[in-house]
Amino acid sequence: MKLIEDYKKKIENGTASEKELQAFWELLNDSKNEELKEWFQQKWSTAMESNIMELPKQQLVWDKITKELGFASEKKKLKSKTRKLIPYKYIAVASILLVLGITYLFQNNASAFVTLTVAKGEVAKMFVLPDSTKIWLNSASTLSYQKNFTNHRNLILQGEAYFEVYKNKTAPFKVNFCDNLLKVTGTKFNISSYNNNDFTSVHVKEGSVEVYNKRVDTTFLTQNNLLLIDKLKNTQIKNSVDFNDSLLWNQEKLVFKKSKLAQVLKVLERRYNVVFEYNSKKINTSSLLTVQYNNTMTLEEILKGLQILTPIRYDKIDEKTIKIYQN
Numbered sequence: 001m002k003l004i005e006d007y008k009k010k011i012e013n014g015t016a017s018e019k020e021l022q023a024f025w026e027l028l029n030d031s032k033n034e035e036l037k038e039w040f041q042q043k044w045s046t047a048m049e050s051n052i053m054e055l056p057k058q059q060l061v062w063d064k065i066t067k068e069l070g071f072a073s074e075k076k077k078l079k080s081k082t083r084k085l086i087p088y089k090y091i092a093v094a095s096i097l098l099v100l101g102i103t104y105l106f107q108n109n110a111s112a113f114v115t116l117t118v119a120k121g122e123v124a125k126m127f128v129l130p131d132s133t134k135i136w137l138n139s140a141s142t143l144s145y146q147k148n149f150t151n152h153r154n155l156i157l158q159g160e161a162y163f164e165v166y167k168n169k170t171a172p173f174k175v176n177f178c179d180n181l182l183k184v185t186g187t188k189f190n191i192s193s194y195n196n197n198d199f200t201s202v203h204v205k206e207g208s209v210e211v212y213n214k215r216v217d218t219t220f221l222t223q224n225n226l227l228l229i230d231k232l233k234n235t236q237i238k239n240s241v242d243f244n245d246s247l248l249w250n251q252e253k254l255v256f257k258k259s260k261l262a263q264v265l266k267v268l269e270r271r272y273n274v275v276f277e278y279n280s281k282k283i284n285t286s287s288l289l290t291v292q293y294n295n296t297m298t299l300e301e302i303l304k305g306l307q308i309l310t311p312i313r314y315d316k317i318d319e320k321t322i323k324i325y326q327n
Contacts, residue, residue, distance in 0.1 A: 007023065118139055119273075121271070123252065127143075131166050133153075136161065143155055143157050143161055153171050155175045156175075158193070163190070165184055165187055168185060182211050183211075188207065190205070204226075208220060254297075259289050259290075277317070277323050283326050303322070
């Protein structure tokens with residue numbers, strides 16, 4: 001049971017690998033757990049009732065699934081002419097991930113996705129996607145896309161990325177991130193969506209984007225618009241902030257502008273692959289910092305600087321763990 005719940009959780013937060021999707025499918029195929037099968041059917045139906053999935057191709061896969069798993073295909077069969085489109089705010093990203101992953105397991109018997117990764121402790125890297133779109137991926141981030149990406153430009157982001165999208169009006173560019181969907185045909189923007197951050201953000205450099213989420217149907221953003229989504233309070237705020245003053249991480253710089261100490265430590269954890277241990281009740285982690293560092297500086301150099309700017313001191317417990325104290 002725990003294994004099944006682990007797979008479901010990974011699917012729902014977008015971290016399931018192809019091997020885990022394959023293992024989940026095998027469990028589903030062998031399992032007599034009706035609750036699991038019902039969960040699977042619900043996720044599939046939710047995605048298929050949206051205006052995002054490609055109905056004909058997915059319907060063929062569903063027909064195969066109903067035969068293999070013995071589902072009541074007539075009850076679940078979806079018809080493109082009569083289906084009711086539902087807003088993205090009612091669609092979990094998990095549903096889309098599940099449908100895409102299982103579909104390609106059926107079709108290819110090979111890797112369903114191409115995954116780009118910049119590991120924790122690595123500096124940002126630039127990649128060129130098959131459609132000539134350029135992306136910069138930040139530390140501790142992954143970006144996945146389907147193998148037939150040029151015709152169906154759907155991506156899944158965990159972490160932070162800056163995009164310069166190649167314009168193609170016939171194939172919209174869609175990024176799924178933390179229960180949100182961003183859609184464009186060609187523009188430049190940044191998405192920050194780390195699982196351990198309280199906020200998710202979208203910041204537009206050029207052009208315009210549409211963001212769909214469970215708070216509102218659509219939010220339109222244009223040049224310099226910054227959308228902050230508070231995951232804890234379930235709210236969002238749209239501001240106008242000069243893009244060129246805010247994005248420097250892809251230029252080998254660590255820039256903090258009125259950033260809380262707690263947020264600074266999170267960024268340093270990702271960049272240098274360490275863990276900070278501290279008691280938030282004894283340290284003022286809400287103090288604001290405005291500071292800029294060269295991305296090639298050592299962590300020790302940065303921490304020595306922070307000791308001057310803030311009332312903290314630090315001790316290295318081991319190579320990966322650093323203890324923070326109130327000075």
